[in-house]
Amino acid sequence: MSQQALPPSWQHVGRHALFPESTLDDTTRFDFLANMNGYLATRLGPKVKLAYEQRVRPAFEKEKGHAPQSRHEVRKAMAGDPVYQTWSALRRNTMEMRQQAGRGLVLRQLDALVEKARALNAGDDGLQLDPAVQVPRYASAVDIHCMPGGYHTELVADDVSAAANYDCGIFATTGGMLGRYNDGGGQALAQWLKEQHPQFRPRRILDIGCTCGHNVVPLAQAFPEAEVIAVDVAAPMLRYGHARARALGVNNIVFRQANGEALDYPDAHFDLITTAMFWHESSATAMPRKLREINRLLAPGGLTAHLEQPQYHGMDVYEQFVRDWDTYNNNEPFWGVMHEYDLRRMMAAAGFDPERYFETRVRGVVDRDIFPVASAQGEDHGRAALWTMFGAWKA
Ligand SMILES: C[S@@+](CC[C@H](N)C(=O)[O-])C[C@H]1O[C@@H](n2cnc3c(N)ncnc32)[C@H](O)[C@@H]1O
Structure with missing residues (x-):
């Protein structure tokens, strides 16, 4: 089997003056998650496909007399398959863990991040906020990709926590x-x-x-x-x-x-x-x-x-x-x-x-x-x- 390259370590993430301070533990958490995502995509993913080809699709065809014709038919047929269930549960878990890893890292230094952002944002009119702008329901009704509070929620005055979490975690989610x-x-x-x-x-x-x-x-x-x-x-x-x-x-x-x-x-x-x-x-x-x-x-x-x-x-x-x-x-x-x-x-x-x-x-x-x-x-x-x-x- 060809050797899949490991994703780059989170220590290589691009840092700037507002990027949160991190410890070795933060890096290790993100590295684990990036590698887990890689494992799910490149190692377990093919086995999910094998489960589909070798047992789920044949059982579907036997019952219905034809192969699944839409992604919805595939999804319903796969829902009970244990290999798919394992892959899916792990994938959801890595996303939840990635959010918690980023959030933990950000919340413990939120005051400092808010101050740094205030300082960087002072001095020009390049930031134009309007509290009258409503967040549309399609952007607020659910926590999109499991981000607690979505993009918009504010925990403190001049909050930047959701963004700092996003900036830290996307490198792990995408494997760099x-x-x-x-x-x-x-x-x-x-x-x-x-x-x-x-x-x-x-x-x-x-x-x-x-x-x-x-x-x-x-x-x-x-x-x-x-x-x-x-x-x-x-x-x-x-x-x-x-x-x-x-x-x-x-x-x-x-x-x-x-x-x-x-x-x-x-x-x-x-x-x-x-x-x-x-x-x-x-x-x-x-x-x-x-x-x-x-x-x-x-x-x-x-x-x-x-x-x-x-x-x-x-x-x-x-x-x-x-x-x-x-x-x-x-x-x-x-x-x-x-x-x-x-x-x-x-x-x-x-x-x-x-x-x-x-x-x-x-x-x-x-x-x-x-x-x-x-x-x-x-x-x-x-x-x-x-x-x-x-x-x-x-x-
Ligand atoms: C997936 S993110 C986009 C990623 C971003 N373009 C980037 O390059 O990293 C979606 C963004 O759209 C914003 N959004 C959702 N509805 C919007 C709207 N009606 N007008 C402006 N922004 C909106 C959300 O707040 C969120 O920040």
Whole structure:
């Protein structure tokens, strides 16, 4: 059997002035979890597939007279299988443990983190919070991917804890495959633009659902002359994101609390509008609304580009079932339904010319000196550094 490379140790995570202080115990916890995730994906995962092929599918076929025809049929048939149950329970447990590991690390130093963020956020108007912004129900009804309190909950004044937890833990969840600053998607988009569209020099960039800015920072770095607006509904993410960007020496991003469904910028205000890992957390009614808003805000000749995991169309039903695990077990209620949409048609309904719609694959850009194996690894059913990028140029 070929030897799978171990994920990089959490000690290589990208640190900045706001990044929480950690101990050897924290590193060890995150390393255990990253390796456990790797084990589940690369060692136990194939055995789950074997259980499907050798006993679950044959039993289904015997009973129904045909093979499972949808991921839902596969899921219902697999639910009672002990190998699947073991894999699924361990996967859920690693996510819960990852949240608790990050939360424990952050909460014990929360006062200091809040003070550091306050200091970094002082001195310019790049952080624009608006307490009147409501967190939409689709973002608050469940603790998305088991994050206690989701993105938005505030425990103390000027809270940054949810964001600090997110910033620490995502490296372990993804096994480092998004790069040391978890920005491989944004870097990939910046690189794609430089290589494929070197003439495109956006003056105003909007990133919707920026969280703590992992993927918008590389765009701001790639276009230092551009005015970049990063919006999110969650204040803790924006406080942390602004402070993190300043700590990384990036000064051309305004982090603004606003709902991407309706923004107060004039028509055609932006040349580039992006999202990263955003749509699978939008409801079925909110996504078309946001796309219409993007269409309104985009200038003629402008580009909108979105990084997501691949759509299910044309994918084998077993692969769909594995990818759909998050919908039912990881508090990602829109994951499955979003990956079913006909995105070209949805963008056309939002006003984009279907002839100018595109879909491509981009590979997360990682720090190869530290992660020599990362870009060579296969996909991890939704957590890997291989992205689908869809979007459109505005006529
Ligand atoms: C999966 S995260 C996106 C990750 C982020 N783009 C990155 O690059 O790291 C989804 C984010 O969308 C935000 N969000 C959800 N609904 C929103 C809305 N209607 N308007 C703006 N932000 C929203 C959430 O608060 C959360 O921070």
